[in-house]
Amino acid sequence: MKNSTINKKEIDKFSKIAEDWWNPEGKFKPLHKFNPTRIKYIKDKILNHFKILNKEKPFKNLSILDIGCGGGLLSEPISRLGANITGIDASEKNINAAKIHAKQNNLKINYFCNSPENFKTDKKFDVILNMEIVEHVEDVDFFIRKSSELLKKNGLMFVATLNRTLKSYIFAIVGAEYVLRWLPIGTHEWNKFITPKELTDLDLAREYIDTLPSARPVADFFGGDILEPLFEWLYFTADWNVNMFGNQFAPGIYSCVLVWALLALVCYFVLSKTQAGNWIYSTGGNLSAAKANGVPTNKVKISLFIFSAFCATLVAATQVFEVNTADTAKGTLKELEAIAAAVIGGVILTGGFGTVLGIVLGTIIFGISKEAFFYIPGIDGSFYRVFLGVVIVSAALANENIRKRIIGSG
Amino acid sequence: MEEQKPLIEINNLVKRFGQFTALNGVSLKIYPGEVHALLGDNGAGKSTLIKVLSGVHHPSAGEIKIEGEKVNFLSPKDSSEAGIGTVYQDLALNPLTTVTRNFFLGREVIKGFRLFGLMDFKKMNQITTNEMAKIGIDIKNPNQPVGTMSGGQRQTLAIARAIYFGAKILILDEPTSALGQKQQMEVLKTIKKVQKLGNIAIILITHNEIHARLIADRFTFLSLGEVIGQGEAADLEGEDIKRLMAGGAEIGDLEKELAFQ
Numbered sequence: 001m002k003n004s005t006i007n008k009k010e011i012d013k014f015s016k017i018a019e020d021w022w023n024p025e026g027k028f029k030p031l032h033k034f035n036p037t038r039i040k041y042i043k044d045k046i047l048n049h050f051k052i053l054n055k056e057k058p059f060k061n062l063s064i065l066d067i068g069c070g071g072g073l074l075s076e077p078i079s080r081l082g083a084n085i086t087g088i089d090a091s092e093k094n095i096n097a098a099k100i101h102a103k104q105n106n107l108k109i110n111y112f113c114n115s116p117e118n119f120k121t122d123k124k125f126d127v128i129l130n131m132e133i134v135e136h137v138e139d140v141d142f143f144i145r146k147s148s149e150l151l152k153k154n155g156l157m158f159v160a161t162l163n164r165t166l167k168s169y170i171f172a173i174v175g176a177e178y179v180l181r182w183l184p185i186g187t188h189e190w191n192k193f194i195t196p197k198e199l200t201d202l203d204l205a206r207e208y209i210d211t212l213p214s215a216r217p218v219a220d221f222f223g224g225d226i227l228e229p230l231f232e233w234l235y236f237t238a239d240w241n242v243n244m245f246g247n248q249f250a251p252g253i254y255s256c257v258l259v260w261a262l263l264a265l266v267c268y269f270v271l272s273k274t275q276a277g278n279w280i281y282s283t284g285g286n287l288s289a290a291k292a293n294g295v296p297t298n299k300v301k302i303s304l305f306i307f308s309a310f311c312a313t314l315v316a317a318t319q320v321f322e323v324n325t326a327d328t329a330k331g332t333l334k335e336l337e338a339i340a341a342a343v344i345g346g347v348i349l350t351g352g353f354g355t356v357l358g359i360v361l362g363t364i365i366f367g368i369s370k371e372a373f374f375y376i377p378g379i380d381g382s383f384y385r386v387f388l389g390v391v392i393v394s395a396a397l398a399n400e401n402i403r404k405r406i407i408g409s410g
Numbered sequence: 411m412e413e414q415k416p417l418i419e420i421n422n423l424v425k426r427f428g429q430f431t432a433l434n435g436v437s438l439k440i441y442p443g444e445v446h447a448l449l450g451d452n453g454a455g456k457s458t459l460i461k462v463l464s465g466v467h468h469p470s471a472g473e474i475k476i477e478g479e480k481v482n483f484l485s486p487k488d489s490s491e492a493g494i495g496t497v498y499q500d501l502a503l504n505p506l507t508t509v510t511r512n513f514f515l516g517r518e519v520i521k522g523f524r525l526f527g528l529m530d531f532k533k534m535n536q537i538t539t540n541e542m543a544k545i546g547i548d549i550k551n552p553n554q555p556v557g558t559m560s561g562g563q564r565q566t567l568a569i570a571r572a573i574y575f576g577a578k579i580l581i582l583d584e585p586t587s588a589l590g591q592k593q594q595m596e597v598l599k600t601i602k603k604v605q606k607l608g609n610i611a612i613i614l615i616t617h618n619e620i621h622a623r624l625i626a627d628r629f630t631f632l633s634l635g636e637v638i639g640q641g642e643a644a645d646l647e648g649e650d651i652k653r654l655m656a657g658g659a660e661i662g663d664l665e666k667e668l669a670f671q
Contacts, residue, residue, distance in 0.1 A: 275518040276525045278507075282515050285504035292502035293516035294487070352506040407505035407557025 005115050005143040006090050010136040013187065014070065015093040021071020022101050030182055031073060031132070033232065038131060039077050042158060046127060049156050057082030065125040065150060067116055068133030072098035072109065078129075079107050086110040088119055116146040124152040130159045134199070135192045144199075164193035167220060175229070222259065222314075223321030225252030256318035263314065268356035280304065285352025333385070340388050341366040343395035348403055366391075415478065417442045417611040418463075418494075418579050423472035425458050425635075432458040434635040435472070440579065440628075443608040445601060447626035448615045449654070454632040456615050460581055463613075464496040465489030476579070495577025499584050501568040505557035509549060512556050513538040513571050541570040545603040561589045562596030569600060573610065580604065581613045586621050598625055619651050 020026035043058070052058050060082040066075045069087030071094055079085045079102075087109055089095050095113040102109045112119070128151050130144075137143045144159070151157055162168045169190050176182045225231075228251055234241035235248040243249040271277040282290040283300045290297050312331065320326050339349075345362025347354030373384040416439040425433040433455045440446045450456050461467045463474065465483035474481050476492050483489045489496075503512050510531065519534050520527035535552040542549050547566045549559075556564060565585050572580055582601065586594040602625055604610055616622050622629065629646060631639040631654040639654040 270526065273528050274526050275520050275529060278511050278515060278518055278529065281507050281511070282504045285506040286502075288500065289502040289504050290515065292486075292498070295516045352504060403506075406555060 005117055005137045005139055005146065007136065007138040011091045013184075014136075015091045017184065019093075019097060021073065021094070021097050027183060028071075028073070030176060030229075033229075035073060035077070038160065039074070042078070042129070043081065045158070046156060050126070059083035062126045063123065064127040064129065066129045066131070067147060068130065068136070069098060069111065070094050072101055072111070074129060074131055075109050075111075076102065076105065076107055079109050083127075086112070086121075086125070088112045088114040088116070090115045116143065116150060119150065121150065124155070125150055126152055126155050128155065128157040130157065132160055132162075134159060134161045134194055135188060140194060140198075159199055161199070162188065162193045164190065164195050165220075168193060171229070180229070180233075219321050220255070222255055222317045223324075224255050226255050226258050228252040254318075254322065256315075256322065259314060259318055263311070264356055264360050271356055276300075281352055283351075333388070336388055336392065337366065337370075340391045340395075344391060348406075349395055349399045350403060353403070353406060414441050416440055416475075417477060419475040419478075420463075421473050421475070423459070423462065423474070424470045425455075425462055425467060426470045432635050433462070433469075436632070436635070436637055438630055438637075440611040440613060442578075442611050443605060444627045445605050445612045445614055445625050446628045446630065447622035448613055448630050448632065449617075449619065449622060449651075450632035453634070455635040456632055457583075458635075459632070460496065460583060460613075460615065463489065463494055463579075463581060465494075490575075490577070493576060493578035494581065495572030495575070495579065496581040497565070497568045497572055497583065497585065499587070501564055503556050503564055503568060506555060508553045509542075509556055509559070509567060510534045510538045510552045512567065513541070513552075513574075517575060537574065538570075541574045542566060544607075545570055545573070545600050547600070560593055560596070562593035562600070565589075565597045566600045569604060573604065573607075578609065579611045579613065581615070583615050584617065585614070586616065586618060594621065601625055623651065 017027045021028055024032045046052070046062070047058060050062070054060060058081055059078065062083045064078055064083045064085045066072075066078065066085060066087040067089075069075050069089050072087055075085050075087040075098065087095075087098060088111070089098070090113070092113045095111050098109075098111050102111070128147055130147060134140050134143065147157065162172050172188055173190050177185045177187060231241055231248070231250060231252050241249045271280060279290065279295045279297075279300050282293070282295055283297045287297055290300075312334075315331070315334070316326075319330050341363040342354065342359050343349065343362070344365050345354065345358035345360070347359060347362075369387060370384045373379070373387065374381040376383075418438075418440045420436060420438040423433055423436045424431070436455070436459060438446070448456055448459070458467065462469050465486040465488050468484070474483075476494075481488075481492050483492070486496075504515065514529075514534050519530045519537075521530050522528060538552045539549060545566060547563055547570075549563070556567065559567070569580065569582070585597050585601070589597065598621060601612060601614065604612060605625070614622065614626060623643070626643055628642050629640065629651070630637055633654075639650070641650075
C-alpha cells in the first residue's frame with residue numbers, strides 16, 4: 001500500500017514549465033482552448049446537482065476544492081462564479097504562479113502546496129474537481145479514495161482525464177507532443193491514461209464519479225469531427241477557414257472520413273500486397289483458372305460478401321453516431337453509388353481488374369458530382385440519380401471493350 | 411531407350427461412363443526426355459485419357475504406374491502432387507493480372523502470415539524470369555499483364571509454371587491449336603527445349619500430324635477408345651500416320667465402299 005499520490009517525476013515536469021501557465025500561446029495552449037468547454041460542463045452539472053437558480057453568482061455558498069490546480073486556470077473562473085474555492089497542487093512553483101496571478105486579478109482563492117492525503121481541513125467540500133490530474137498521480141485508487149474523504153455527503157466530484165484509446169494516442173501524444181509540439185515531449189504518458197471503466201471500477205470512488213461526455217471511445221471514433229485542432233489553427237493562426245462573416249468556416253472533418261481512409265488503406269494493402277489479394281483478383285479475373293491453381297474460390301467469394309456486409313455496418317455506424325438517429329432508408333441506392341464510384345475509378349464490371357487508389361479517386365469524383373447537382377439551378381437535387389444511371393449503363397456497355405483493351409486481342 | 415525405365419506406365423486402362431465405353435484397354439509407356447504424341451480423331455478418347463491421368467476422372471479398370479509405383483488419383487491435387495502437370499487449352503491464366511502473379515497463383519511466396527502476409531515480389535519476379543528463360547522466352551517485364559503476351563508466350567508461361575512446381579510428366583492438350591503459324595512454331599520450340607531438359611516426359615495431344623512429326627519421339631494413335639497403332643517416329647511412314655490419324659482400318663473400308671459406288 002502506497003501512502004502517497006505524489007509522483008516526483010511528474011511534479012518536476014510541471015514545475016519546469018510553471019511560469020508559462022497563463023500564457024495563452026505558451027505550453028498550456030491546449031488547456032486554454034479546452035477551458036471554456038470544461039467550465040461550461042462543470043457549471044451545468046453543478047447547477048443541476050444542487051438545483052441552483054441564482055444566475056448572478058450561481059456558485060455562491062459552495063465550497064469547491066480544485067485538486068491539481070496548476071496555475072489556477074480553472075480555479076479563477078470558478079471563483080468568479082462566486083464559489084469559495086481552494087486550490088491545491090503538489091508543485092510549489094505551480095502554487096506560486098497561481099498565487100501571483102490571483103493577486104494580480106484581485107481574486108480571493110486559497111492556494112496550498114499539498115496533496116489530498118496530507119491536506120488537513122476542518123470542513124469538507126461541496127464539490128471536488130479532479131481535472132486532468134489522475135493521469136499524473138502515482139496511485140489512482142489511493143488518490144480517489146483520499147479525495148473522496150474530503151467530499152461532503154451528496155457532494156459532487158468531477159474526474160476528467162484523457163481516455164486511453166488509439167485516438168488519444170494519435171492526437172494527445174503523437175499529434176500534440178511530437179508533430180505540433182504544443183506540449184513538451186513526455187508531458188503525457190499514454191499508459192497512465194485511464195479509461196472510464198477503470199475509473200468507475202474503483203470501488204470507493206464509484207458513487208462520486210461523473211465522467212466527461214468525451215469519454216465515449218466508440219461514439220467518438222465513428223461520430224463527431226476529427227482534426228479540430230488543425231482547423232482551429234487554420235482559423236486562429238493561419239487566418240484561413242473563415243467564412244464571409246469572419247467566423248470559423250468548418251470546425252473539422254467528419255469522423256467517417258477517418259474511418260473511410262483507414263479502411264481504404266487496409267484494402268489497398270490486402271489487395272495489392274498480399275496472397276489474399278492475388279486470390280481475389282484471380283477469382284474475379286478468371287474463375288476456372290483460379291480454381292485450377294488451387295485457389296479456394298468459394299471461400300474467397302463468401303469472405304468478400306461478409307466483408308461488404310461489414311463495410312455496410314461501418315457506414316451505418318458512422319451515420320448513427322453522427323446524427324444520433326437511425327434512418328432505415330439511409331442506405332437506399334448506396335449499392336448503386338458504390339458500383340458507380342468503382343467503375344469511375346476504373347474497375348471493370350466483369351471483375352478482376354481495378355485498384356484501390358482508382359476507387360478512392362472514383363469515390364471523390366462521384367461524391368463531388370453528386371453534391372454539384374444540388375447547385376444546378378432549375379433541377380431537383382435527386383437528378384444525380386440520372387447521372388448514376390448513365391455512369392452504370394455506360395460502364396456496362398464499355399465493359400467488354402475495356403476488357404479487350406487490357407487483355408489485348410490475343 | 412528400351413533399357414530406360416518408363417516414367418509413367420499405363421496398363422489396360424478402361425473408363426466407362428454408364429453404358430458408354432470411352433477407353434477400352436489403353437496401354438502406354440512414356441520415358442523421361444521424350445515427347446509422346448497422342449493422336450486421334452474427335453471422340454477417340456484423348457480427352458478422357460488426359461482427365462484420368464490428371465485425376466479428374468477415376469478409371470473403371472486398369473492401372474497407372476509412376477516410376478514403377480502404382481498410383482490411385484482421387485482428385486486433381488493427387489495427380490499434381492504425383493508430378494503430373496496438365497496444361498489445358500485455356501491455360502488456367504488470368505489475363506488481367508501480371509505474369510508473376512499468374513506464375514505463382516495459388517502458391518505465392520510470402521513473408522509472414524499465410525493469406526495476409528506480404529508477397530515477396532522481388533523473389534517471385536526473379537524466379538518467373540529465370541524459369542521462362544530456361545525454356546526459351548525472355549520476358550522483359552514480369553509485371554506486364556498476361557493479356558499483353560502472345561498466345562505462344564502464354565503457353566510457355568503455363569508450361570514453365572507446371573515445371574517449376576514439380577511436374578515430371580507434362581500433359582499438353584492441343585497446345586498449338588487456336589494459334590497463328592508463327593506462334594505455333596514458338597510453342598514447338600518451347601516443347602523441344604523442355605524435352606532437352608531430359609528429365610521430363612511430355613504427352614502431346616494434337617490433331618496436327620505435321621507438328622507431331624516435327625517433335626515427337628513416339629506416337630500412339632487412338633480410335634474409339636482403343637490403341638490402333640503405336641511406334642517410334644523413325645519407324646513410321648508418313649502414309650501410316652495419315653491412315654492411322656483418319657481412324658485406321660475404317661478408312662480402308664471406306665475406300666472400298668467408295669470404289670463400288
